[in-house]
Amino acid sequence: MILKAIFRKRWIWRAFAAVLLGLFLSPFVYAQRTRLEPGFNLFSVQQDVELGRNVAQDAEKKIPMLNNTRVDNYLNRLGMKLAGSAPGEKYPYQFKCVNDSNINAFALPGGFLYINRGVIEAADNEAELAGVMGHEIGHVALRHGTNQASKAQLAQAPLAILGSVLGGDSMSAVLAQLGASFAFNSVLLKYSRDAERQADLIGTQILFDTNYNPRYMAEFFEKLDAGERGSDFFSSHPHPENRIDNINLEIARLGSYSRERVNDTGEFRDIKRLLRSLPAAPKPAEVPSGVPSEERKIPSPDAGQKQEPRPPAPSTKFRRFYSEHIKLQYPVNWKVFGHEKEFTVTPEGGILRSADTSAVAYGVSFSLFEIPAGSRSDIDLREATDRMIVSLQGSNPALRLIRDQGGIRVDGKKGLSRIYENESPVGGLEIDWIVTVMHPEGLMVFAFVAPERYFNEYDRVFEKILDSVDFTN
Numbered sequence: 001m002i003l004k005a006i007f008r009k010r011w012i013w014r015a016f017a018a019v020l021l022g023l024f025l026s027p028f029v030y031a032q033r034t035r036l037e038p039g040f041n042l043f044s045v046q047q048d049v050e051l052g053r054n055v056a057q058d059a060e061k062k063i064p065m066l067n068n069t070r071v072d073n074y075l076n077r078l079g080m081k082l083a084g085s086a087p088g089e090k091y092p093y094q095f096k097c098v099n100d101s102n103i104n105a106f107a108l109p110g111g112f113l114y115i116n117r118g119v120i121e122a123a124d125n126e127a128e129l130a131g132v133m134g135h136e137i138g139h140v141a142l143r144h145g146t147n148q149a150s151k152a153q154l155a156q157a158p159l160a161i162l163g164s165v166l167g168g169d170s171m172s173a174v175l176a177q178l179g180a181s182f183a184f185n186s187v188l189l190k191y192s193r194d195a196e197r198q199a200d201l202i203g204t205q206i207l208f209d210t211n212y213n214p215r216y217m218a219e220f221f222e223k224l225d226a227g228e229r230g231s232d233f234f235s236s237h238p239h240p241e242n243r244i245d246n247i248n249l250e251i252a253r254l255g256s257y258s259r260e261r262v263n264d265t266g267e268f269r270d271i272k273r274l275l276r277s278l279p280a281a282p283k284p285a286e287v288p289s290g291v292p293s294e295e296r297k298i299p300s301p302d303a304g305q306k307q308e309p310r311p312p313a314p315s316t317k318f319r320r321f322y323s324e325h326i327k328l329q330y331p332v333n334w335k336v337f338g339h340e341k342e343f344t345v346t347p348e349g350g351i352l353r354s355a356d357t358s359a360v361a362y363g364v365s366f367s368l369f370e371i372p373a374g375s376r377s378d379i380d381l382r383e384a385t386d387r388m389i390v391s392l393q394g395s396n397p398a399l400r401l402i403r404d405q406g407g408i409r410v411d412g413k414k415g416l417s418r419i420y421e422n423e424s425p426v427g428g429l430e431i432d433w434i435v436t437v438m439h440p441e442g443l444m445v446f447a448f449v450a451p452e453r454y455f456n457e458y459d460r461v462f463e464k465i466l467d468s469v470d471f472t473n
Contacts, residue, residue, distance in 0.1 A: 123268075222244060
């Protein structure tokens with residue numbers, strides 16, 4: 001009896017010690033996971049959501065959505081479970097299935113995620129699907145999309161009024177530019193290899209925290225790396241070096257985990273069977289011709305005189321625009337991007353976008369070129385204009401003066417009018433009519449832009465816009 005009591009006490013003590021050790025070690029083990037924080041960003045969290053929602057609405061018009069309630073509901077239940085373990089902001093996540101057999105997925109800022117049916121069909125269990133979804137949630141949590149957009153915006157010269165849409169400090173202008181349409185080569189989806197590595201680590205942590213075996217994430221990427229048929233994942237997600245090793249190293253940092261994790265569910269298998277019972281996903285050639293495959297892209301410099309679709313003709317009816325410094329009128333079928341000190345007015349299709357920049361091909365841009373306060377009284381209109389042009393040529397090296405038209409009056413104020421030529425984003429050359437007027441806060445700059453071969457068709461519209469300018473106090 002005494003011997004049994006001793007053994008019983010030892011067993012109780014060992015169990016108690018194990019519990020204490022677990023309580024002591026669990027924060028230590030948790031602390032070993034890689035800590036990641038969102039990088040530099042000009043956008044607010046709310047603007048992430050606003051931008052993502054706008055782009056998502058456009059995306060769903062351009063990609064073949066499955067529109068199956070049962071599949072989308074399943075993805076949302078699984079996605080919300082995973083997102084609950086994501087670090088950072090709690091975005092209004094939503095998950096939808098794309099009717100595409102290629103193995104791919106993408107995430108827009110603010111939590112709008114799209115998973116190709118090919119991912120579900122290729123996954124052997126729910127844990128593999130969860131790994132892909134966790135990876136995309138990582139991009140949202142770390143705000144990779146708007147981080148890329150912020151770096152692209154910052155890299156553009158503040159006065160690149162011919163090479164890009166003016167935005168400056170106006171985030172609404174940038175949101176308007178980026179949120180206008182959806183493209184797979186958009187800056188919002190063009191991640192660096194380091195961003196991919198970070199999304200892998202967050203995805204690994206999410207799987208661990210939601211009771212999946214995180215090794216299934218590595219296994220799924222190994223299948224894709226081995227050339228899984230129909231995989232487009234690495235074409236849109238740069239392959240970071242040592243991807244599998246990095247995932248396995250993060251798993252080791254997370255500590256031991258139960259072998260009783262739930263890595264597959266009956267619901268996942270039911271969804272796979274449902275997808276097999278549905279008509280096959282359309283091939284690219286079968287997508288309705290009215291659905292553009294991607295946004296218009298800025299041609300490379302060697303694209304020659306490639307003919308891009310022209311915007312509709314300017315309306316003969318005009319509407320008014322008011323900003324802090326000026327009022328003006330513009331055609332009713334044109335749009336305004338930005339406000340106050342920097343804005344651009346263009347027709348539909350007048351702005352072209354590449355992966356990391358936006359360019360005005362047709363329209364007028366207005367900006368306020370700031371002159372150091374101490375030198376404003378000592379500098380005249382021509383010298384201020386020359387300084388602005390030098391700054392502008394830094395981002396537009398092909399900009400060349402064709403004709404100095406001399407003085408011009410804008411709302412009764414003295415101005416300068418010059419005609420330049422520059423490389424057009426649609427290919428070939430463009431004409432840039434630049435008008436400058438001095439202002440107490442700096443130099444007011446108007447840049448009227450159109451391809452050289454079409455400039456005469458826009459000349460009268462540009463003159464009418466300039467004639468309508470009314471400087472406010």
